[in-house]
Amino acid sequence: MITISVTREGEGETRVALSPETTKKFKGLGARVVFQAGAGDRSFLPDRLFAEAGAEIVESAAEAVREADVLLKVGRPSAEELAVLKPSAIVVAMLDPFGARDELEALAAKGVSAFAMEFIPRITRAQSMDVLSSQSNLAGYKAVIDAAAHFGRAFPMMMTAAGTVPAARVFVMGAGVAGLQAIATARRNGAVISATDVRPAAKEQVASLAAKFIAVEDEEFKAAETAGGYAKEMSDEYKKKQAALIASHIAAQDVVITTALIPGRPAPRLVTREMVESMKPGSVIVDLAAERGGNVEGTVPGQIVVHAGVTIMGQTNLAGQVPGNASALYARNLYAFLEPLVDKKEGKLAIKWDDEIIAGTLIAKDGQIVHPRLKGGA
Amino acid sequence: MITISVTREGEGETRVALSPETTKKFKGLGARVVFQAGAGDRSFLPDRLFAEAGAEIVESAAEAVREADVLLKVGRPSAEELAVLKPSAIVVAMLDPFGARDELEALAAKGVSAFAMEFIPRITRAQSMDVLSSQSNLAGYKAVIDAAAHFGRAFPMMMTAAGTVPAARVFVMGAGVAGLQAIATARRNGAVISATDVRPAAKEQVASLAAKFIAVEDEEFKAAETAGGYAKEMSDEYKKKQAALIASHIAAQDVVITTALIPGRPAPRLVTREMVESMKPGSVIVDLAAERGGNVEGTVPGQIVVHAGVTIMGQTNLAGQVPGNASALYARNLYAFLEPLVDKKEGKLAIKWDDEIIAGTLIAKDGQIVHPRLKGGA
Numbered sequence: 001m002i003t004i005s006v007t008r009e010g011e012g013e014t015r016v017a018l019s020p021e022t023t024k025k026f027k028g029l030g031a032r033v034v035f036q037a038g039a040g041d042r043s044f045l046p047d048r049l050f051a052e053a054g055a056e057i058v059e060s061a062a063e064a065v066r067e068a069d070v071l072l073k074v075g076r077p078s079a080e081e082l083a084v085l086k087p088s089a090i091v092v093a094m095l096d097p098f099g100a101r102d103e104l105e106a107l108a109a110k111g112v113s114a115f116a117m118e119f120i121p122r123i124t125r126a127q128s129m130d131v132l133s134s135q136s137n138l139a140g141y142k143a144v145i146d147a148a149a150h151f152g153r154a155f156p157m158m159m160t161a162a163g164t165v166p167a168a169r170v171f172v173m174g175a176g177v178a179g180l181q182a183i184a185t186a187r188r189n190g191a192v193i194s195a196t197d198v199r200p201a202a203k204e205q206v207a208s209l210a211a212k213f214i215a216v217e218d219e220e221f222k223a224a225e226t227a228g229g230y231a232k233e234m235s236d237e238y239k240k241k242q243a244a245l246i247a248s249h250i251a252a253q254d255v256v257i258t259t260a261l262i263p264g265r266p267a268p269r270l271v272t273r274e275m276v277e278s279m280k281p282g283s284v285i286v287d288l289a290a291e292r293g294g295n296v297e298g299t300v301p302g303q304i305v306v307h308a309g310v311t312i313m314g315q316t317n318l319a320g321q322v323p324g325n326a327s328a329l330y331a332r333n334l335y336a337f338l339e340p341l342v343d344k345k346e347g348k349l350a351i352k353w354d355d356e357i358i359a360g361t362l363i364a365k366d367g368q369i370v371h372p373r374l375k376g377g378a
Numbered sequence: 379m380i381t382i383s384v385t386r387e388g389e390g391e392t393r394v395a396l397s398p399e400t401t402k403k404f405k406g407l408g409a410r411v412v413f414q415a416g417a418g419d420r421s422f423l424p425d426r427l428f429a430e431a432g433a434e435i436v437e438s439a440a441e442a443v444r445e446a447d448v449l450l451k452v453g454r455p456s457a458e459e460l461a462v463l464k465p466s467a468i469v470v471a472m473l474d475p476f477g478a479r480d481e482l483e484a485l486a487a488k489g490v491s492a493f494a495m496e497f498i499p500r501i502t503r504a505q506s507m508d509v510l511s512s513q514s515n516l517a518g519y520k521a522v523i524d525a526a527a528h529f530g531r532a533f534p535m536m537m538t539a540a541g542t543v544p545a546a547r548v549f550v551m552g553a554g555v556a557g558l559q560a561i562a563t564a565r566r567n568g569a570v571i572s573a574t575d576v577r578p579a580a581k582e583q584v585a586s587l588a589a590k591f592i593a594v595e596d597e598e599f600k601a602a603e604t605a606g607g608y609a610k611e612m613s614d615e616y617k618k619k620q621a622a623l624i625a626s627h628i629a630a631q632d633v634v635i636t637t638a639l640i641p642g643r644p645a646p647r648l649v650t651r652e653m654v655e656s657m658k659p660g661s662v663i664v665d666l667a668a669e670r671g672g673n674v675e676g677t678v679p680g681q682i683v684v685h686a687g688v689t690i691m692g693q694t695n696l697a698g699q700v701p702g703n704a705s706a707l708y709a710r711n712l713y714a715f716l717e718p719l720v721d722k723k724e725g726k727l728a729i730k731w732d733d734e735i736i737a738g739t740l741i742a743k744d745g746q747i748v749h750p751r752l753k754g755g756a
Contacts, residue, residue: 044530044660044687127539134540141532149527152422153702154519156566158559161505162512162707162714181536188534188566282422282702309422324531324660329540336540 001347002029004338005068007036007061009075012316014042014323017072017093019331023053026335029342032056036064043323069349071112072334076103087111090349092334094118094131097363097374098264104374108364113351117333118263119371121360128336129357133177134329139318140181140259143286144170146318147255148189150304150311152282156190167192171250172211173270173295174259175202178288182257183209191255196246198234214249216241233262246270251278258295259288264373267292273307281309290314337361379725380407382716383446385414385439387453390694392420392701395450395471397709401431404713407720410434414442421701447727449490450712454481465489468719468727470712472496472509475741475752476642482752486742491729495711496641497749499738506714507735511555512707517696518559518637521664522548524696525633526567528682528689530660534568545570549628550589551648551673552637553580556666560635561587569633574624576612592627594619611640624648629656636673637666642751645670651685659687668692715739 004026006018016039026033035055037047047057058064065071065081073093077085085091087110095116097104107114117131127133147170148155157167170186172179175197183206186193193211197203200222203213215221220238234242250256250271256279260268267289276285276298287299298307299314306312319326337357343350351358363371382404384396394417404411413433415425425435436442443449443459451471455463463469465488473494475482485492495509505511525548526533535545548564550557553575561584564571571589575581578600581591593599598616612620628634628649634657638646645667654663654676665677676685677692684690697704715735721728730736741749 044658046659128541130539134538137536137538138532141534141536145523145526148523152700154516154700156519156563158515158519158703160512160515160707161508162710163506165703165707185534185567188568189563190566280422281424322530322532325536325543329538329543332540 002031002069002342002349003034003067004031004070004072005034005036005064006039006072007064007077007081008039009042009073010078012320013074014317014320015074015327015330016040016043016045016323017074017327017331017334018050018055019045019328020049020053021328022331022335023050023055025339027054029339030344030347031070031342034058034064034067036061040327043327045324045327070338072338074330076107079106082107082110085110085112089113090115090351092117092337095363097371104364104369108369109367111367112364113362114364115337115358115361116363116371117337117361119361119363119373120333120337121356123356126357129333131330131333134333135319135326136176136178136259137181138322138326138329139288140178140257141185142318142321143178143257143259143288143313144182144185144189144255146313146315146321147257147284147286150313151255151284153254155186168254169194169252170255170257171195171214171253172257172259173197173246174261174288175199175206176259176261178259179257180205180209182259183211186255186257187211194249194253196242198242214245216245233265233268243270243272247272247275247278250275253279254283256283256285256296257288258285260295261289261292265292267295269295269297271296273297276310276312277308279308279310283309284311284313286313286315288318291316380409380447380720380727381412381445382409382448382450383412383414383442384417384450385442385455385459386417387420387451388456390698391452392695392698393452393705393708394418394421394423394701395452395705395709395712396428396433397423397706398427398431399706400709400713401428401433403717405432407717408722408725409448409720412436412442412445414439418705421705423702423705448716450716452708454485457484460485460488463488463490467491468493468729470495470715473741475749482741482747486747487745489745490742491740492742493715493736493739494741494749495715495739497739497741497751498711498715499734501734504735507711509708509711512711513697513704514554514556514637515559516700516704516707517666518556518635519563520696520699521556521635521637521666521691522560522563522567522633524691524693524699525635525662525664528691529633529662531632533564546632547572547630548633548635549573549592549631550635550637551575551624552639552666553577553584554637554639556637557635558583558587560637561589564633564635565589572627572631574620576620592623594623611643611646621648621650625650625653625656628653631657632661634661634663634674635666636663638673639667639670643670645673647673647675649674651675654688654690655686657686657688661687662689662691664691664693666696669694 033055158165170191172195411433536543548569550573
């Protein structure tokens with residue numbers, strides 16, 4: 001029988017890698033589920049719900065981890081957890097593969113097979129496992145809600161007896177999953193929305209949400225879409241032209257949401273101090289790339305700062321601020337990933353190591369860092 | 379020439395009684411406008427905009443007030459302002475007529491004519507002067523935005539590759555101006571909405587916003603609508619039946635917004651501690667009646683507290699948290715009130731003391747408190 005274990009996350013993390021729903025599903029696969037007491041508290045999921053779904057509740061992380069064949073986490077396992085983990089176990093989590101290398105090495109050295117959910121390939125079969133999509137979607141929603149909460153005016157146009165309240169102007173930079181949900185949320189709230197992206201494909205998606213697309217649309221722009229669907233980095237010349245266009249556009253905006261990330265690299269700088277200072281007092285910028293250094297000059301990761309009357313929000317875990325949904329979706333992503341790895345008849349793991357999804361996410365095995373995107377980086 | 383003066387408000391107040399727009403309009407009436415430097419800063423309205431509109435900018439409140447024929451304020455004038463105010467001046471502000479009586483007496487003793495904008499009669503001609511409406515509308519909007527920002531899940535139903543995110547359930551108690559805007563805002567954000575009110579007329583309005591109406595609809599309910607459009611207090615028996623219905627309803631809600639106020643009386647208690655405790659952890663209550671003691675057991679005016687996992691928000695000046703709009707609309711309300719009082723030919727005030735709006739709002743004159751609703755209360 002497979003033992004699946006879930007523990008409390010570290011300080012800044014509100015999410016949990018299991019939900020009562022996925023507990024039931026794992027039980028349905030014939031697995032044993034061990035859950036550390038309190039691990040769901042910050043997602044408003046009390047132990048009782050997990051117990052009712054069939055999980056064994058244990059007090060300490062060590063108790064939960066010791067017998068684990070599968071350790072499910074949101075972030076990297078702690079050193080204490082690694083210390084008691086069986087080398088035959090697998091770890092499935094957002095391992096931040098481009099983050100602190102020494103912690104990654106320590107994880108590998110343990111001998112476990114470690115899967116980084118950030119590396120789920122963008123193929124149809126893996127859509128239900130795509131943690132970046134599920135979490136970015138919520139982050140895009142929360143970015144707009146937070147912007148609205150900090151903005152000194154209302155978003156929608158309102159016709160009142162005392163006259164009209166004008167709609168807010170919201171500009172979304174980067175129209176990936178987070179950006180598109182930000183556009184949708186700002187639209188729900190009645191704002192006038194524009195958006196930009198370096199991928200020409202984004203133009204249609206932006207237009208489909210009734211937002212105006214803002215970009216220098218030259219030859220380079222048209223050639224910029226990469227196979228993987230991620231933004232590639234543009235030339236300096238293009239960036240200069242785009243920055244000039246963006247600069248004049250930003251000066252007239254009330255709210256700017258930036259979402260530009262390039263995997264494995266620092267976040268591109270999209271908004272300069274000068275652009276921030278060109279905005280009206282009371283405007284708000286939400287920098288969804290804060291964790292990777294930020295798209296905005298003046299962003300302080302994890303903090304809300306005011307510069308020249310403009311609020312710059314640099315929260316680093318926005319999905320984690322709607323933990324009820326974030327945990328539910330993340331847990332479903334993990335279940336979708338694990339379900340095909342379980343041999344229900346034998347009651348054990350049966351991993352096809354050459355499967356595209358397995359090979360694409362496996363970053364450590366048999367004591368080594370094995371992922372091609374990580375091997376050169378030591 | 380009439381001198382209209384505006385000064386900085388006290389600590390907790392972000393709003394200002396003048397906007398660049400109304401400055402221009404007052405200038406158009408032939409008035410002189412004197413504006414204390416910095417008075418618009420917390421509404422993101424820099425002095426420059428007022429100067430461009432024709433206001434004279436002065437450093438101190440005393441300079442602004444000394445020559446005032448009309449003193450426009452958001453809240454009550456300070457003792458320092460009263461000390462230099464001419465007895466012939468008029469004061470127009472939200473004077474909190476049922477609040478601290480001794481301050482009201484001090485204001486009256488000064489000999490000025492003081493108008494309480496809260497008393498603007500609910501007649502068609504005075505709609506554009508109705509500060510309670512203009513500010514409640516914004517408060518209702520902000521209540522929902524703040525609830526969304528503090529709620530541990532998203533408001534709208536979302537269909538994602540990892541499955542569906544369910545819509546949040548929002549319950550609005552009191553369907554006046556604030557409540558109706560709260561319903562509209564929650565609806566924009568995709569929540570499933572229900573609402574209640576003691577006035578039968580509210581049922582139609584709630585239904586017109588596609589929210590479900592929750593009330594014990596007996597004879598008393600049907601008889602409860604008062605001429606003024608405000609809610610009158612219901613019998614204990616009705617309250618008991620309604621409380622039982624509400625109690626079972628609240629247990630299934632994610633967000634509760636309470637907006638019940640009875641002029642001149644403490645806010646009615648609508649949500650008991652037991653009801654709060656029946657809600658799921660992570661739920662949010664916004665108590666728009668916090669300033670009058672609150673509709674919710676456990677509300678702490680001016681604070682956000684968590685009780686049994688439920689966040690209870692007791693901010694006391696929600697309109698002031700969207701000061702850009704709140705000041706603009708409040709300033710328009712004041713202009714609409716003042717404009718008919720100005721004799722443009724003679725360049726002086728010409729107040730018709732027996733006009734319904736004047737008589738309805740005048741609370742002090744010639745050293746006395748004169749308003750019928752306040753004369754008995756000393």
